[in-house]
Amino acid sequence: MLVAKEAITDYIPHRAPFVMVGNLVSATRERFESDFEIAGDNVLVRDGFFQETGLIEHMAQTCAASFGYLDKEEGRAPKIGFIGAVSKVLVTELPPVGATIHTVVTPLHQLGNIYLVKGESSLDGRILLGCELKIVVSE
Amino acid sequence: MYANDVKMSWEEVIEETRDFLSEEFEVDRDLILPENSLKDTLDLDSLDYVDLVVLIDENLNIKLTGEDFKEIVTFGDFYQLVRKKLAL
Numbered sequence: 514m515l516v517a518k519e520a521i522t523d524y525i526p527h528r529a530p531f532v533m534v535g536n537l538v539s540a541t542r543e544r545f546e547s548d549f550e551i552a553g554d555n556v557l558v559r560d561g562f563f564q565e566t567g568l569i570e571h572m573a574q575t576c577a578a579s580f581g582y583l584d585k586e587e588g589r590a591p592k593i594g595f596i597g598a599v600s601k602v603l604v605t606e607l608p609p610v611g612a613t614i615h616t617v618v619t620p621l622h623q624l625g626n627i628y629l630v631k632g633e634s635s636l637d638g639r640i641l642l643g644c645e646l647k648i649v650v651s652e
Numbered sequence: 653m654y655a656n657d658v659k660m661s662w663e664e665v666i667e668e669t670r671d672f673l674s675e676e677f678e679v680d681r682d683l684i685l686p687e688n689s690l691k692d693t694l695d696l697d698s699l700d701y702v703d704l705v706v707l708i709d710e711n712l713n714i715k716l717t718g719e720d721f722k723e724i725v726t727f728g729d730f731y732q733l734v735r736k737k738l739a740l
Binding site for chain 2 (some may be wrong): 590621624
Protein backbone atom coordinates (compact mmCIF):
# COMPACT_ATOMS: atom_id res chain seq x y z
CA MET A 514 0.00 0.00 0.00
CA LEU A 515 1.29 3.44 -0.94
CA VAL A 516 -0.92 5.69 1.18
CA ALA A 517 -3.11 4.60 4.09
CA LYS A 518 -6.57 6.09 4.39
CA GLU A 519 -5.52 8.06 7.46
CA ALA A 520 -3.05 10.03 5.30
CA ILE A 521 -5.02 10.21 2.06
CA THR A 522 -5.98 13.86 2.59
CA ASP A 523 -2.30 14.73 2.20
CA TYR A 524 -2.80 13.96 -1.48
CA ILE A 525 -6.32 15.16 -2.28
CA PRO A 526 -8.05 18.51 -1.68
CA HIS A 527 -11.26 16.88 -0.45
CA ARG A 528 -12.19 16.94 3.21
CA ALA A 529 -14.73 15.20 5.42
CA PRO A 530 -17.51 14.48 4.87
CA PHE A 531 -16.64 14.28 1.20
CA VAL A 532 -13.57 12.03 1.22
CA MET A 533 -14.56 9.10 -1.03
CA VAL A 534 -11.29 7.22 -1.32
CA GLY A 535 -9.62 5.04 1.31
CA ASN A 536 -6.23 3.46 0.80
CA LEU A 537 -4.17 4.19 -2.28
CA VAL A 538 -2.95 0.69 -3.10
CA SER A 539 -0.72 1.48 -6.06
CA ALA A 540 -0.10 4.28 -8.53
CA THR A 541 2.00 4.50 -11.66
CA ARG A 542 1.50 6.75 -14.70
CA GLU A 543 -0.17 3.72 -16.34
CA ARG A 544 -2.42 2.40 -13.56
CA PHE A 545 -4.07 3.56 -10.31
CA GLU A 546 -5.55 1.29 -7.66
CA SER A 547 -7.46 2.13 -4.48
CA ASP A 548 -10.02 0.81 -2.05
CA PHE A 549 -12.77 2.39 0.02
CA GLU A 550 -14.88 1.14 2.89
CA ILE A 551 -18.47 2.37 2.75
CA ALA A 552 -19.33 3.90 6.12
CA GLY A 553 -22.90 4.07 7.34
CA ASP A 554 -22.70 7.85 7.75
CA ASN A 555 -21.33 8.48 4.26
CA VAL A 556 -23.26 11.39 2.75
CA LEU A 557 -23.73 9.49 -0.52
CA VAL A 558 -25.35 6.46 1.12
CA ARG A 559 -29.10 6.04 0.62
CA ASP A 560 -31.15 3.20 2.09
CA GLY A 561 -28.00 1.36 3.08
CA PHE A 562 -26.29 1.49 -0.32
CA PHE A 563 -23.53 3.70 -1.72
CA GLN A 564 -25.08 5.53 -4.67
CA GLU A 565 -23.96 5.78 -8.31
CA THR A 566 -22.75 9.34 -7.76
CA GLY A 567 -20.58 8.07 -4.92
CA LEU A 568 -19.01 5.40 -7.11
CA ILE A 569 -18.14 7.98 -9.77
CA GLU A 570 -16.80 10.43 -7.17
CA HIS A 571 -14.75 7.60 -5.64
CA MET A 572 -13.21 6.92 -9.05
CA ALA A 573 -12.42 10.60 -9.54
CA GLN A 574 -10.81 10.81 -6.09
CA THR A 575 -8.78 7.70 -6.90
CA CYS A 576 -7.38 9.70 -9.82
CA ALA A 577 -6.84 12.78 -7.63
CA ALA A 578 -4.97 10.78 -5.00
CA SER A 579 -2.86 9.04 -7.63
CA PHE A 580 -1.95 12.22 -9.49
CA GLY A 581 -1.21 13.87 -6.15
CA TYR A 582 0.99 10.98 -5.04
CA LEU A 583 2.89 10.84 -8.34
CA ASP A 584 3.40 14.61 -8.42
CA LYS A 585 4.77 14.53 -4.88
CA GLU A 586 7.04 11.59 -5.69
CA GLU A 587 8.39 13.52 -8.67
CA GLY A 588 9.04 16.61 -6.55
CA ARG A 589 6.15 18.68 -7.88
CA ALA A 590 3.34 20.30 -5.95
CA PRO A 591 0.10 18.31 -6.33
CA LYS A 592 -2.38 19.99 -8.68
CA ILE A 593 -6.13 20.19 -8.28
CA GLY A 594 -8.22 18.22 -10.76
CA PHE A 595 -11.85 18.45 -11.76
CA ILE A 596 -14.24 16.02 -13.43
CA GLY A 597 -14.70 17.42 -16.92
CA ALA A 598 -16.97 14.71 -18.29
CA VAL A 599 -18.33 11.28 -17.41
CA SER A 600 -19.12 8.79 -20.17
CA LYS A 601 -19.75 5.12 -20.92
CA VAL A 602 -21.18 4.63 -17.43
CA LEU A 603 -22.41 1.16 -16.56
CA VAL A 604 -23.53 0.51 -13.00
CA THR A 605 -24.48 -3.09 -12.33
CA GLU A 606 -24.68 -3.15 -8.54
CA LEU A 607 -24.49 -0.78 -5.59
CA PRO A 608 -22.27 -1.70 -2.63
CA PRO A 609 -23.89 -1.90 0.80
CA VAL A 610 -22.71 -0.14 3.92
CA GLY A 611 -19.76 -1.99 5.41
CA ALA A 612 -18.44 -3.24 2.06
CA THR A 613 -14.93 -2.39 0.86
CA ILE A 614 -14.86 -1.63 -2.83
CA HIS A 615 -11.77 -1.95 -5.00
CA THR A 616 -11.04 0.34 -7.93
CA VAL A 617 -8.59 0.20 -10.81
CA VAL A 618 -8.15 3.17 -13.17
CA THR A 619 -6.14 3.27 -16.37
CA PRO A 620 -5.18 6.56 -18.02
CA LEU A 621 -5.92 6.19 -21.74
CA HIS A 622 -5.01 9.52 -23.28
CA GLN A 623 -3.65 12.90 -22.29
CA LEU A 624 -4.13 16.11 -24.22
CA GLY A 625 -2.50 19.02 -22.43
CA ASN A 626 -4.02 19.21 -18.98
CA ILE A 627 -6.94 16.90 -19.79
CA TYR A 628 -6.72 13.19 -19.05
CA LEU A 629 -9.08 10.54 -20.32
CA VAL A 630 -9.19 7.62 -17.91
CA LYS A 631 -11.09 4.36 -17.82
CA GLY A 632 -11.96 2.67 -14.55
CA GLU A 633 -13.76 -0.17 -12.87
CA SER A 634 -14.92 -0.56 -9.29
CA SER A 635 -15.60 -4.01 -7.94
CA LEU A 636 -16.72 -5.82 -4.82
CA ASP A 637 -15.55 -9.37 -4.17
CA GLY A 638 -14.66 -9.70 -7.84
CA ARG A 639 -18.04 -8.46 -9.11
CA ILE A 640 -17.94 -5.32 -11.25
CA LEU A 641 -20.04 -2.52 -9.74
CA LEU A 642 -19.20 0.36 -12.04
CA GLY A 643 -17.36 0.89 -15.28
CA CYS A 644 -16.93 4.33 -16.80
CA GLU A 645 -14.64 6.81 -18.47
CA LEU A 646 -13.80 10.19 -16.99
CA LYS A 647 -12.19 13.26 -18.42
CA ILE A 648 -10.15 14.81 -15.64
CA VAL A 649 -9.05 18.42 -16.08
CA VAL A 650 -5.94 19.20 -14.05
CA SER A 651 -5.34 22.84 -13.11
CA GLU A 652 -2.22 24.37 -14.69
CA MET B 653 1.23 3.97 -60.71
CA TYR B 654 2.98 4.46 -57.42
CA ALA B 655 1.84 8.08 -57.25
CA ASN B 656 -1.70 7.03 -58.09
CA ASP B 657 -1.63 4.36 -55.42
CA VAL B 658 -0.48 6.91 -52.86
CA LYS B 659 -3.14 9.36 -53.99
CA MET B 660 -5.84 6.72 -53.76
CA SER B 661 -4.83 5.63 -50.30
CA TRP B 662 -4.67 9.25 -49.20
CA GLU B 663 -8.14 9.89 -50.57
CA GLU B 664 -9.35 6.84 -48.74
CA VAL B 665 -7.87 8.21 -45.54
CA ILE B 666 -9.71 11.49 -46.04
CA GLU B 667 -13.01 9.78 -46.80
CA GLU B 668 -12.68 7.49 -43.80
CA THR B 669 -11.82 10.49 -41.63
CA ARG B 670 -14.91 12.35 -42.85
CA ASP B 671 -17.02 9.27 -42.08
CA PHE B 672 -15.95 8.83 -38.49
CA LEU B 673 -15.90 12.56 -37.72
CA SER B 674 -19.42 13.08 -39.03
CA GLU B 675 -20.68 10.05 -37.13
CA GLU B 676 -18.99 10.84 -33.82
CA PHE B 677 -19.70 14.57 -33.79
CA GLU B 678 -23.09 14.26 -35.50
CA VAL B 679 -22.22 16.71 -38.24
CA ASP B 680 -23.31 16.66 -41.88
CA ARG B 681 -20.52 14.95 -43.78
CA ASP B 682 -20.79 17.54 -46.55
CA LEU B 683 -19.68 20.26 -44.12
CA ILE B 684 -16.36 18.51 -43.52
CA LEU B 685 -14.49 20.33 -46.25
CA PRO B 686 -10.83 21.39 -46.36
CA GLU B 687 -11.66 25.11 -46.19
CA ASN B 688 -14.00 24.84 -43.21
CA SER B 689 -13.01 25.41 -39.60
CA LEU B 690 -12.37 22.19 -37.69
CA LYS B 691 -13.35 23.70 -34.35
CA ASP B 692 -16.48 25.50 -35.52
CA THR B 693 -17.77 22.77 -37.81
CA LEU B 694 -17.43 20.02 -35.22
CA ASP B 695 -18.42 22.45 -32.42
CA LEU B 696 -15.40 21.38 -30.38
CA ASP B 697 -14.73 22.49 -26.83
CA SER B 698 -11.51 21.66 -25.03
CA LEU B 699 -12.88 18.33 -23.77
CA ASP B 700 -14.02 17.33 -27.25
CA TYR B 701 -10.44 17.55 -28.51
CA VAL B 702 -9.68 14.53 -26.33
CA ASP B 703 -12.42 12.61 -28.15
CA LEU B 704 -10.89 13.70 -31.43
CA VAL B 705 -7.47 12.42 -30.34
CA VAL B 706 -9.01 9.09 -29.31
CA LEU B 707 -10.86 8.79 -32.64
CA ILE B 708 -7.73 9.48 -34.65
CA ASP B 709 -5.77 6.97 -32.61
CA GLU B 710 -8.44 4.28 -32.94
CA ASN B 711 -9.15 4.80 -36.62
CA LEU B 712 -5.81 5.87 -38.06
CA ASN B 713 -3.39 4.70 -35.38
CA ILE B 714 -1.91 8.17 -35.02
CA LYS B 715 -1.14 9.69 -31.64
CA LEU B 716 -1.70 13.44 -31.59
CA THR B 717 -0.61 15.85 -28.87
CA GLY B 718 -1.74 19.29 -27.78
CA GLU B 719 1.18 20.79 -29.70
CA ASP B 720 -0.13 19.25 -32.92
CA PHE B 721 -3.33 21.30 -32.70
CA LYS B 722 -1.66 24.69 -32.30
CA GLU B 723 -1.39 25.32 -36.03
CA ILE B 724 -4.66 23.69 -37.05
CA VAL B 725 -7.54 25.92 -38.12
CA THR B 726 -9.22 24.17 -41.04
CA PHE B 727 -9.85 20.56 -41.99
CA GLY B 728 -7.23 21.12 -44.67
CA ASP B 729 -4.66 21.89 -41.97
CA PHE B 730 -5.85 18.83 -40.10
CA TYR B 731 -5.51 16.59 -43.16
CA GLN B 732 -1.98 17.85 -43.73
CA LEU B 733 -1.08 16.98 -40.17
CA VAL B 734 -2.54 13.50 -40.59
CA ARG B 735 -0.70 13.10 -43.87
CA LYS B 736 2.56 14.12 -42.23
CA LYS B 737 2.01 11.70 -39.37
CA LEU B 738 1.17 8.89 -41.78
CA ALA B 739 4.19 9.83 -43.92
CA LEU B 740 2.08 9.65 -47.08
